[in-house]
Amino acid sequence: SVTLDMGDMGLVGFDQGTGAFGLGTIDDKVPSAYEEVWNGTTATNGDLMDASGGATGVFGYKNSVMGMNVNIEYAPSVASADAGDGAAGGVTTNADGTSLNFAITNNTLMDGLDVGVGYGETTYDLPATDVATIDTQSVAVYATYAFGPVTVGAQHNYTSGSVNASNVHIGANEVMAFGIAMNVNDSLSVSYNDYENKYLKRGSQGDVTQDMDGIQVAYTMGGATLRISDASVSNAGGTTGNSEDRTEVSLLMAF
DSSP states (O other): OEEEEOGGGOEEEEESSSOOSSGGGGSOOSOOSSSOTTTTSSOOSOOGGGGSOTTSSEEEEEEEETTEEEEEEEEEEEETTOGGGTSOOSSOSSOEEEEEEEEEEEOOSSTTEEEEEEEEEEEEEOOTTOOSOOOEEEEEEEEEEEETTEEEEEEEEEEEEEEOTTOOEEEEEEEEEEEEEEEOSSSEEEEEEEEEEEEEOOTTOOOEEEEEEEEEEEEEETTEEEEEEEEEEESGGGOTTOOEEEEEEEEEEOO
16 A cells, blocks of 8 residues: 555555555454454355455545544445455446445544444446446444453444345345453453344345354463464355354464
8 A cells, every 4th residue: 555644634545455444444343352253264244345445446545533533445446347346246347336435433432432433335337238236335333342451342234235146136234243352461361252144135035144153362472472263153154054163273473
């Protein structure tokens, strides 16, 4: 990414992959001891990026106004056939669109409280022959509260209907996420997360709810940090019966 800091006028940038701007910066803000508990699984956190420009070929703007942090992202060209640029992915090469999304956060309202809201919309300039690609919208709201060594948080994400590779409208995604993290001492932290992602499918397809929960532990010893994540998922990716358990062990060394 390339950025230009204009002082009180804010920061502008062009991003080719760091994910520093817009709605994607608040796609998952529930507290954890390691990383997003769904990371590495086939589970999803609500396909929030369907309505944002992704993190490739986008322009961004950041500023702080009256205690609020404003973060805006604009993608001038979003092709519906390229999942890498934030589109629904794999639909047609004929549709081209634009995306505008933003996130507003504030951590000055009360000691320990961090809140945020975001919205994104992708619109396509569609040829008459394209009956599959549809515009998408996303909303994200979160709140976390830290008191002493404990941080609790909740998030609600919603993304409107999109399409899959077979041009089947799969409806919307609605996510409720909860998390609690605790610093047991200066070296040890633990967390628990619970996610529910409801796939609101259209037509004769029934809704499917993806459920997952996970426990994470992080322990620091000098320049080494041992991190463990254990997660269980049912109906992963909105597919009934697609269940999995995943355990990850990571050792981070600092020299």
